[in-house]
Amino acid sequence: MTLTLVKSPDEAAETEPLTLAALRHEIDLLDSEMVALFQKRLELADRVGRAKDAPTGGYVKLRPDREQAVLAHVLQGARPDTRDAVEALWREVVGHGLARQGQLSVRVWAPVEPARAFDAARLRFGRAAELKTERDPQAALAFAAEGKGVAVLAINAGDPWWMGLRREWAALSVFEGFGRDIPTSLAVGRIDPGALPRGDRVLVTAGGDAGDGSGAGRRGLDTHHGWTLSLTSAPVVPGGPEGCVGAIA
Numbered sequence: 001m002t003l004t005l006v007k008s009p010d011e012a013a014e015t016e017p018l019t020l021a022a023l024r025h026e027i028d029l030l031d032s033e034m035v036a037l038f039q040k041r042l043e044l045a046d047r048v049g050r051a052k053d054a055p056t057g058g059y060v061k062l063r064p065d066r067e068q069a070v071l072a073h074v075l076q077g078a079r080p081d082t083r084d085a086v087e088a089l090w091r092e093v094v095g096h097g098l099a100r101q102g103q104l105s106v107r108v109w110a111p112v113e114p115a116r117a118f119d120a121a122r123l124r125f126g127r128a129a130e131l132k133t134e135r136d137p138q139a140a141l142a143f144a145a146e147g148k149g150v151a152v153l154a155i156n157a158g159d160p161w162w163m164g165l166r167r168e169w170a171a172l173s174v175f176e177g178f179g180r181d182i183p184t185s186l187a188v189g190r191i192d193p194g195a196l197p198r199g200d201r202v203l204v205t206a207g208g209d210a211g212d213g214s215g216a217g218r219r220g221l222d223t224h225h226g227w228t229l230s231l232t233s234a235p236v237v238p239g240g241p242e243g244c245v246g247a248i249a
């Protein structure tokens with residue numbers, strides 16, 4: 001609800017600076033509270049990081065499933081007109097939380113519209129992440145496979161790098177898709193399979209066309225020499241015989 005006080009122009013001129021100062025004081029108080037809360041949250045993220053130190057298995061610290069739950073939780077309490085702002089803010093907050101556990105490096109390969117992929121990666125991982133453009137998709141995959149960070153790679157960009165997720169890059173999982181309805185790029189990393197987000201499963205399969213009846217319930221993203229990258233809502237297990245290479249929210 002917005003309260004509007006009706007005043008004469010003279011009165012308004014007199015009281016306006018005071019009101020403005022009072023409002024700004026309220027903002028200052030809130031800012032101080034928010035900084036204190038942010039720092040408390042960072043300390044907790046620090047402790048979570050140490051708790052996660054024990055059984056790693058070469059995985060990066062990023063937990064897409066937890067980030068998805070954190071975002072769902074904050075968005076539940078957000079007014080519809082603030083949802084985008086709240087999501088962007090929390091991506092930053094969580095990105096800084098993750099950075100307390102070690103800086104996240106992101107390699108971006110996107111030969112077409114690289115700025116768009118870069119912006120999407122920045123929005124997803126926040127300013128705390130180190131983002132670099134990569135000219136070669138295999139170098140980006142190798143970087144992620146070594147557990148040094150994660151990679152964001154364009155799809156339908158003339159290079160079937162995703163086929164390697166069933167072969168030499170099997171240690172990597174897809175954990176994020178970027179794009180409005182259909183993803184135009186995917187994020188991959190050494191993500192604990194138990195920490196993949198809830199959502200569509202990503203498949204790399206031989207034979208069949210994801211767009212036809214043989215791939216019932218599948219949505220094709222790219223094809224190359226009889227291999228298909230697609231999404232399915234079927235609950236297939238990552239690393240299993242169905243060719244599941246990860247999941248996206």
Ligand SMILES: O=C(O)C(=O)C[C@]1(C(=O)O)C=C[C@@H](O)C=C1
Nearest residue numbers: 045048062063066067094097098
């Ligand atoms: O819950 C965790 O595992 C955390 O590390 C904390 C946190 C967060 O700030 O909320 C940070 C990074 C993870 O990717 C997920 C969540």
